[in-house]
Amino acid sequence: MADDSDNEKTEDPTAKRLEDARKKGQIARSKELGTTGVLIASAVALIMLGDKLGISLMEVMQSQFQLERDDAFDPKKVFSVFGAVIENISAPLAGIFAIILLAAFIANSLLGGINFSWEAMAPKLNKMSPLKGLKRMFGLQAVVELVKSVLKVLVVATVAVLLIKVYLFDILYLSIQDLPNNTFDATEMLAWIFLGLCCSTIIIALVDVPYQVYNHTKQLKMSKQEVKDEYKNTEGNPEIKGRIRQAQREISQRKMMAEVPNADVVVTNPTHYSVAIKYDVEKSSAPYVVAKGADIIAMHIRTIAKERNVAIVETPLLTRSIYYTTDINQQVPEQLFVAVAQVLAYVYQLDQHQKGKGQKPKPLAKNLQIPPEMRH
Template identity: 55%
Template structure:
């Protein structure tokens, strides 16, 4: 891996790379986009609730500056006045702050989506490294941010000059108006001027948001070797997977061989195939294959069967048919019921005969009733 550390990163980041970066808090974010949304949301809130806020301020001013005999001699009049002021301001302020909160949430999640990362919130020693701090201050990203700052100032100053020139006469006319019309008009002009200035920041955000997304992907780009290593780590190396498969096969083989002593009969080929069948009338609807194998495994099944005195019946066609059509620990198909029934009947009669409880059974038929589609 040392020789690949300087490999050129030309490939797009994989979904796993993007997910790992998001878990660390590394997602595309545009501060200018969030700022533009907050400012425009604030201006819109001022336009929507500005009149209500102006009327509340006017009512509070009239209430605070007007005294009567009752207010002079009432010791709680000041607290009552503050309560009235709060009641007047609460609704417009709730509306304004609600719009600002919604705008802030949209502006900060529109690019990159909502992301909560505990790793990003945790302390990092690298952030306290002065050398890395200097690198961030004088790096390419810092130059880009400096350029954007100059651009912001130029755009905002230009838009402010244009708006002041456009509304100059209307603003000067406010001094000739009486209240409450002058307050409403002042807030109206203030709201539109503020909205115009805030809208100018969206010009920066329109440029910054695509740049931040491109820069985020650029920083996460991967080399071909990194993609190969990630695939190997996620899927597992071939050597480890092969070892796991061997271990699983060994464990499965061990469990299968442990079931051979419970079988009622072993049907063989006679040397290449061996199938162990178990039939419990109270438990199984049909005989079940508890073990099967070919060549060395078949020989091992026969060896265990001989050691436990389990009947071994030679029926090449039936052994091959059961081996290829029945899964381990599954009942045999219905098409083989008749053939297997003859084998089990012979085995059970032979078992009784050996116990001295019956006559010797007739030899098993060489040709058992096996359908052509089940012959292998």
């Protein structure tokens, strides 16, 4: 029977669990971070383009006050005036809206990144359940949201009081200023006060972001049994492991077969085993195996050797000995040096004879020197 501790969600989510949650649209998000970014961007946009917007609105008001009575009742004139108004204020308004939209996109992507999920957009009937709705209303998340709301009010109210104290003299001085100077000063002052109030929400965001990361991780925590099952269903699955091993074998065989044309000789059983041997003084102090195989692979090695004019020598006892004692890219055992040397010498003499540079060598001795402990 499974231990109860295996079912307790104590383990951090795995990479696969996080990726699956992301596909479902379950990622850490902070509404406070997005709200803070939008508010601060709005204040900055007003400071940057507020003067242009104010001048445009003033020009619009002046033109409207100068409108003749007959023009006010002329539909054509009304539409032309309306078009002039839109043209006048569209540029500063477009700049302000562009800054706000850009800030909204960036601020909401800072935590969790950019993610698009069709599954998250699909309607879910369980979210329409009244019982679950009540549970959300009176659950821990609702308490957290209430605490955040109270904290926001306290922080913003405190900052507002401080800003009023800082700008109190300037506010009172507006009453003795002349138009339109007091209007421009008041607008600028309001923009900076608004920016200060918006910046106060950074405190809320700094608290909310770590909480959202913690809450997201907590929701995705796994039990030890879930971690075991996930491993079994992915890397631990026998079928997947079998396919991985098969792919590894195929890759290894392709590499091995590519080395057969570089071999000095291929010794055979002659039907069941084949071993390709190479002796390169610069790479190794002794002959080493570049390829070996049994049955179908052995036949494939012999086929490649014939196609590339690599010498094939039938030495059943030596072939089996090397096959069972030596791995790929490994030197042949010291006990087999003499036998392998005889084979290489025979191949060399045969090659020289075929080139017309020597006599035909005597047939290779059938009873090569193979120690009893190396025989298979």
